[in-house]
Every structure is written in C-alpha cells, then in structure tokens.
Amino acid sequence: MNSFSNNKYSSSVRKYFANTHYGLFNLHPSASAMDIRRSYRELSKLYHPDTTNLPLEEAKQQFQKLNEAYGILANPEKRSLYDLQIGYSRWNVIQSSYDLSMSLSEEEEGMTSTYLDPTERPLSGGELFALLLMGITIISCLLLAITLAWLRSSII
Known part of the structure; x- marks a missing residue:
C-alpha cells in the first residue's frame, strides 16, 4: 500500500500532499484504486456520524470531505484532472515491483499483481x-x- 506511514516517502513529500485528498486518506498519489478504496472504508467507519465518538457537526463535516475526496479519487478521469491540479504527474513515476523495506511475509501478502x-x-x-x-x-x-x-x- 502506498501509505505515507510506510516511512518510504520523505517528510517533504508528505507535507506537499498533506492538504490534498491524498493527504486526507494518508496515501501517496501513486496509490492504487484498491488502496484508495481500503482507506476510504476504514475512514468512513471512523467518521460516519452514526458510528463515531466525535461531535455530530465535526463528524458530518469530516464525512462529507471524505465522500467528496473519494468521489474524485475513485473516478479515473476526475482523478487525472485532480492530479494535474495538484501538480502530480503519473508520467514520471516508476513503480517498482519490490519494496526493499518490507519483510518476506509482507511482500508475499501485498504482491498479488504488479499491475494497478x-x-x-x-x-x-x-x-x-x-x-x-x-x-x-x-x-x-x-x-x-x-x-x-x-x-x-x-x-x-
């Protein structure tokens, strides 16, 4: 998963994308559609007004932000336009099939396919x-x- 919490990305990259929809999901813009969906499901459980411990207004606002971000990132055309708006280009991204910092069991678990x-x-x-x-x-x-x-x- 292309998460910022992997310590794989520098702090400057984290800061650059922190105020974007990717930052809301704690993901790097090169994250796969499956990573985005997984993060959305986890965060929607956290922020849904019926299931959270947050105040109702704050939960509603966070949940609306989350849904708006997911609506853009889940649609490939909207996501490409959004990536252009934030200055991210997929053309110069080389995605390695291996993450050398992962253990063998993590690698086997996460490497179901090299295709996005x-x-x-x-x-x-x-x-x-x-x-x-x-x-x-x-x-x-x-x-x-x-x-x-x-x-x-x-x-x-």
Whole structure:
C-alpha cells in the first residue's frame, strides 16, 4: 500500500500532499484504486456520524470531505484532472515491483499483481489461444452459412 506511514516517502513529500485528498486518506498519489478504496472504508467507519465518538457537526463535516475526496479519487478521469491540479504527474513515476523495506511475509501478502488495475494485464498464452479458436470458429461458421446459401440457391 502506498501509505505515507510506510516511512518510504520523505517528510517533504508528505507535507506537499498533506492538504490534498491524498493527504486526507494518508496515501501517496501513486496509490492504487484498491488502496484508495481500503482507506476510504476504514475512514468512513471512523467518521460516519452514526458510528463515531466525535461531535455530530465535526463528524458530518469530516464525512462529507471524505465522500467528496473519494468521489474524485475513485473516478479515473476526475482523478487525472485532480492530479494535474495538484501538480502530480503519473508520467514520471516508476513503480517498482519490490519494496526493499518490507519483510518476506509482507511482500508475499501485498504482491498479488504488479499491475494497478486487473484490466491492464496482458493476455496469457491460453487466453490468446482461446481467442484464436473462437475467431476460427466464427469465420468457419460464416463460410459454412455462405456455402450452404449458395448451394441452396443454385439447386433451385
């Protein structure tokens, strides 16, 4: 998880993003959608007016801020625009697949995929083969239908 509490990010980076929606979630702007959702769920339980120990007005304000921030960060288009507003660019971010400060058990737990979004992963060999077979089947069916239609029209 790309949290500021990992001591992975310098204090100047923390201060720079502290007054942003990412700072509200205690996340770095390179955090994945799953990290944002996880943080939102934890904080929404903390700030929801029905479940918090905070005064009602303060809880409402915090919960509204949280919902507004999540509404922006959960939507990829809005998030990209927001990142431009705060001066963060994903083009110059290199995401390492390893965090050398994590222990082996933490690494195994957090390394389910090196891709940020499941739709970004390349197709496997088996998936490509299945697509090839489906394409051949569709083309064969079309050729068979055209051949049968041509044979029936020439018989009559």
